[in-house]
Amino acid sequence: MTPPTDRCSHRTLxxxxxxxxxxxxxxxxxxxxxxxxxAVTCCLWRFWAIQxxxxxxxxxxxxxxxxxxxVPATLFLVPLGLQTLLANLLVLTASLKFLESRRSxxxxxxxxxxxxxxxxxxxxxxxxxxxxxxxxxxLMLSGGLMALQMPGKAWTHQLRIAAQLLIGSxxxxxxxxxxxxxxxxxxxxxxxxxxxxxLSDSVRPGDIAKLSLSxxxxxxxxxxxxxxxxQDLYWRAIVHEQFDxxxxxxxxxxxxxxxxxxxxxxxxxxxxEVIAEPSVQRWLxxxxxxxxxxxxxxxxxxxxxxxxxxxxxxxxxxxxYYPNFPVSRGLAALERAINLxxxxxxxxxxxxxxxxxxxxxxxxxxxxxxxxxxxxxxxFRYTLQxxxxxxxxxxxFLFKTQAGFCEHFASSFSALMRAAGVPARVISGYQGGEYNxxxxxxxxxxxxxxxxxxxxxxxxxxxxxxxxxxxxxxxIEQGLADAxxxxxxxxxxxxxxxxxxxxxxxxxxxxxLAAAIDFRWTTWVLNYGTAQQQAWLQKLFGxxxxxxxxxxLMGSILVIGGGVVVLLRLRDRxxxxxxxxxxxxxxxxxxxxxxYGRQPTETPTDYAQRVGAMMPLxxxxxxxxxxxxxxxxxxxxxxxxxxxxxxRLHQEFRRLRRLxxxxxxxxxxxx
Amino acid sequence: MRRNVFxxxxxxxxxxxxxxxxxxxxxxxxxxxxxxxxxFLLLGMFLLSIAPxxxxxxxxxxxxxxxxTGFAEQPLCFRLLLRSDRPRASLGxxxxxxxxxxxxRLGMPRGSCQCELWMTPQQRGxxxxxxxxxxxxxxxxxFRCWTYIQPAxxxxxxxKPERCLIPSTATGLGPEAAEGTATVGVETLAGLRxxxxxxxxTRVSWKHVARGQGWYTKQFEEIQKASLWLRFDRTPGxxxxxxxxxxxxxxxxxxxxxxxxxxxxxxxxxxxxxxTAHMKACLQALALFEGVDSP
Numbered sequence: 004m005t006p007p008t009d010r011c012s013h014r015t016l017x018x019x020x021x022x023x024x025x026x027x028x029x030x031x032x033x034x035x036x037x038x039x040x041x042a043v044t045c046c047l048w049r050f051w052a053i054q055x056x057x058x059x060x061x062x063x064x065x066x067x068x069x070x071x072x073x074v075p076a077t078l079f080l081v082p083l084g085l086q087t088l089l090a091n092l093l094v095l096t097a098s099l100k101f102l103e104s105r106r107s108x109x110x111x112x113x114x115x116x117x118x119x120x121x122x123x124x125x126x127x128x129x130x131x132x133x134x135x136x137x138x139x140x141x142l143m144l145s146g147g148l149m150a151l152q153m154p155g156k157a158w159t160h161q162l163r164i165a166a167q168l169l170i171g172s173x174x175x176x177x178x179x180x181x182x183x184x185x186x187x188x189x190x191x192x193x194x195x196x197x198x199x200x201x202l203s204d205s206v207r208p209g210d211i212a213k214l215s216l217s218x219x220x221x222x223x224x225x226x227x228x229x230x231x232x233x234q235d236l237y238w239r240a241i242v243h244e245q246f247d248x249x250x251x252x253x254x255x256x257x258x259x260x261x262x263x264x265x266x267x268x269x270x271x272x273x274x275x276e277v278i279a280e281p282s283v284q285r286w287l288x289x290x291x292x293x294x295x296x297x298x299x300x301x302x303x304x305x306x307x308x309x310x311x312x313x314x315x316x317x318x319x320x321x322x323x324y325y326p327n328f329p330v331s332r333g334l335a336a337l338e339r340a341i342n343l344x345x346x347x348x349x350x351x352x353x354x355x356x357x358x359x360x361x362x363x364x365x366x367x368x369x370x371x372x373x374x375x376x377x378x379x380x381x382x383f384r385y386t387l388q389x390x391x392x393x394x395x396x397x398x399x400f401l402f403k404t405q406a407g408f409c410e411h412f413a414s415s416f417s418a419l420m421r422a423a424g425v426p427a428r429v430i431s432g433y434q435g436g437e438y439n440x441x442x443x444x445x446x447x448x449x450x451x452x453x454x455x456x457x458x459x460x461x462x463x464x465x466x467x468x469x470x471x472x473x474x475x476x477x478x479i480e481q482g483l484a485d486a487x488x489x490x491x492x493x494x495x496x497x498x499x500x501x502x503x504x505x506x507x508x509x510x511x512x513x514x515x516l517a518a519a520i521d522f523r524w525t526t527w528v529l530n531y532g533t534a535q536q537q538a539w540l541q542k543l544f545g546x547x548x549x550x551x552x553x554x555x556l557m558g559s560i561l562v563i564g565g566g567v568v569v570l571l572r573l574r575d576r577x578x579x580x581x582x583x584x585x586x587x588x589x590x591x592x593x594x595x596x597x598x599y600g601r602q603p604t605e606t607p608t609d610y611a612q613r614v615g616a617m618m619p620l621x622x623x624x625x626x627x628x629x630x631x632x633x634x635x636x637x638x639x640x641x642x643x644x645x646x647x648x649x650x651r652l653h654q655e656f657r658r659l660r661r662l663x664x665x666x667x668x669x670x671x672x673x674x
Numbered sequence: 675m676r677r678n679v680f681x682x683x684x685x686x687x688x689x690x691x692x693x694x695x696x697x698x699x700x701x702x703x704x705x706x707x708x709x710x711x712x713x714f715l716l717l718g719m720f721l722l723s724i725a726p727x728x729x730x731x732x733x734x735x736x737x738x739x740x741x742x743t744g745f746a747e748q749p750l751c752f753r754l755l756l757r758s759d760r761p762r763a764s765l766g767x768x769x770x771x772x773x774x775x776x777x778x779r780l781g782m783p784r785g786s787c788q789c790e791l792w793m794t795p796q797q798r799g800x801x802x803x804x805x806x807x808x809x810x811x812x813x814x815x816x817f818r819c820w821t822y823i824q825p826a827x828x829x830x831x832x833x834k835p836e837r838c839l840i841p842s843t844a845t846g847l848g849p850e851a852a853e854g855t856a857t858v859g860v861e862t863l864a865g866l867r868x869x870x871x872x873x874x875x876t877r878v879s880w881k882h883v884a885r886g887q888g889w890y891t892k893q894f895e896e897i898q899k900a901s902l903w904l905r906f907d908r909t910p911g912x913x914x915x916x917x918x919x920x921x922x923x924x925x926x927x928x929x930x931x932x933x934x935x936x937x938x939x940x941x942x943x944x945x946x947x948x949x950t951a952h953m954k955a956c957l958q959a960l961a962l963f964e965g966v967d968s969p
Contacts, residue, residue, distance in 0.1 A: 172718030179714040
């Protein structure tokens with residue numbers, strides 16, 4: 004009997020080491036350097052001690068070591084968030100467990116720790132590559148458990164059986180995934196300590212320009228019907244109604260406004276789906292005006308849509324867009340007042356221009372057109388690196404520098420309009436997006452962040468006005484990269500080192516394909532939840548109830564279990580009898596009945612010769628039969644050659660039966 | 675022969691399910707589907723490994739190989755022949771009384787395989803050990819599958835030899851006492867003489883041939899050795915078993931020194947002679963003796 008310590012030979016232990024490597028790579032975003040060092044040290048120590056178990060620390064030392072590692076870790080890591088703390092503690096526990104593992108039970112428990120570690124790693128990153136990494140880790144852990152069961156076998160054999168088991172579990176996995184109920188969150192989500200990038204509550208000169216350097220994904224969107232034009236994709240996120248002379252902010256009184264949101268009836272608009280990346284914030288992205296269709300979404304009186312809980316993970320939601328539907332045709336007095344607030348004296352030249360507009364153009368509509376025309380006539384420049392603005396930023400921008408990014412234009416135009424007595428505000432969000440033809444979806448990145456104006460005109464409601472479109476129409480029609488001049492493009496290129504690589508033809512296609520696969524993964528797998536379960540149960544069975552779900556699940560498990568049992572029986576059934584042998588034996592039996600039986604010790608060839616000598620009529624047929632038999636016998640049962648030989652043997656047999664054979668004469672004794 | 679095969683989760687199997695539940699709670703709470711997938715994978719593997727566990731034991735044929743003979747309080751080997759039409763892994767075989775400690779664990783390829791189980795009988799006589807427990811935790815150690823078999827072993831256990839005095843030939847009073855001391859002719863090797871062609875080859879000393887020293891024929895001569903009578907009722911001992919143990923030792927000593935001996939055991943009488951067959955017959959009689967203790 005192999006003594007227990009022999010189980011922990013390096014051939015067995017290496018399974019866990021390889022599993023660890025995969026899992027540690029999967030945990031890379033949460034793993035602290037010290038934890039990693041400790042994990043590696045424990046692995047090396049364990050290997051060094053394989054030949055000499057005495058070198059491993061004893062019980063007391065292990066307890067001391069455990070306390071020495073876990074207590075400081077807990078204290079240091081609590082500020083980093085619950086998930087990070089959990090991840091690091093798990094890695095430490097697993098490393099220490101590995102260090103003290105001597106028996107098979109220890110290694111089995113280590114496997115369980117490993118599987119749990121894999122699950123925790125998936126909390127940090129849900130993408131396909133991460134899932135593959137954790138899957139490989141799980142495969143290695145299973146291989147290790149196999150190695151405990153059959154230590155003598157080669158690792159390839161152990162791996163193969165483990166892989167078979169994993170793949171065999173896939174039907175059950177799919178059934179459970181589709182049908183098992185999901186519990187609602189049991190405890191509140193912690194703050195993972197991510198820094199939020201992206202839009203913010205305030206828009207000041209330079210805010211949006213900062214974002215233009217980031218290619219990070221903000222959200223993805225897919226339209227049910229025909230996709231809108233690039234220039235119509237204004238994704239509303241935040242509305243800024245408070246102007247302090249420098250920049251624009253969320254107005255504190257907005258939340259107390261009791262404005263009613265008026266939308267057409269559901270089903271008359273264009274449906275679309277958005278998958279927002281985690282941002283730690285609440286705001287969501289929509290085309291104006293849209294009706295939110297998913298649970299957990301709220302629409303506000305300024306027609307922004309947000310989520311009830313902050314986005315710590317990806318969120319997928321549906322909405323319906325009604326192009327050309329007016330927004331807030333009737334404006335409440337409070338809202339009007341808010342949007343006309345203008346701090347006097349900060350930007351005198353702007354106020355003078357506004358007064359001029361107010362005098363010359365009686366209707367607000369004309370004033371808006373005049374304002375736009377004024378901008379168009381002047382040599383404004385769209386650039387990422389404008390000259391700095393002074394204490395009167397709007398004045399400096401409109402009259403002095405005349406160069407800036409979208410937030411400058413929007414901010415200044417809205418300020419001008421307010422000063423001219425037209426309710427105006429700044430909207431920040433995203434504009435455009437990259438269309439992925441394989442996936443059929445738009446990818447909107449931080450670089451697509453945009454700010455634009457909205458003005459309120461009687462009978463039309465809030466109208467979008469984008470001064471940037473006047474100055475740099477390419478920005479709206481094609482995207483940021485095409486609208487900038489040379490120095491800015493260099494700046495972009497420096498920030499995004501991937502750009503030269505992207506010039507290669509195949510790379511772009513591959514990236515698009517990868518993005519499309521990721522999109523499918525996100526919609527089908529990551530966002531599959533209770534709502535989707537109910538939806539397809541409804542479609543399939545016409546009703547949804549807990550009982551139905553449970554019975555379909557049990558039914559699937561039974562069916563799959565039955566399938567597994569049947570497959571195992573088929574695999575293990577005794578090999579089908581060789582058809583060639585069957586036919587040959589049939590012929591032998593027939594000949595035996597006629598008195599030409601084969602002696603037990605005779606080879607087929609000798610037998611054929613003997614009988615041929617006894618009865619010349621049989622000589623040639625028997626030769627053919629023997630030849631066919633030998634041919635078929637030396638191929639495997641499943642081979643076609645065998646079956647062909649069997650078929651031809653049958654034909655020869657039929658011919659044989661028609662021959663006039665008489666029993667051997669008494670003279671030739673049949674021994 | 676249909677055997678009952680039992681299958682139950684091991685403690686590790688219960689822990690496995692707990693881990694799966696923990697992952698399910700983790701995934702549910704954070705609405706993280708890949709973590710839920712991990713949980714369902716574990717559950718799937720758990721449910722799936724029932725069938726291979728059962729299949730690892732089903733269809734295995736066991737045959738008891740003929741038992742050895744041995745002495746009481748000495749380890750005795752029992753061989754089992756396992757026959758299988760497919761490879762099996764991690765089979766545990768143990769006496770039913772010793773399932774925790776003494777399991778043999780073996781894997782076997784397609785075909786047949788022998789394994790040995792050892793036990794130390796405490797008493798003499800015919801031994802039919804068993805039953806044997808056949809168990810397996812294949813493939814992942816989540817389920818333990820076991821069954822009980824009673825192989826048709828039969829072993830003969832001789833009494834434990836206990837040292838005592840051997841009676842001299844003079845005191846032995848056998849039925850032939852009236853004729854005087856009986857003697858038995860014993861053939862012993864007397865010497866070698868050169869081999870003549872034509873002489874039977876069975877008597878050639880092959881050792882010398884192998885060493886290249888030439889061909890010699892072994893010569894035997896019969897010497898008359900005085901035979902010894904061993905009697906149950908004359909053997910000292912506290913009780914029947916004690917006497918049998920003394921007799922056993924005596925038989926072994928005689929056989930070792932090639933002294934011809936006869937045995938009187940109750941109604942059984944074994945005529946004096948030498949040889950392994952005689953020794954075995956006597957030992958067997960000693961092992962199976964059921965006679966009453968004589969005063």
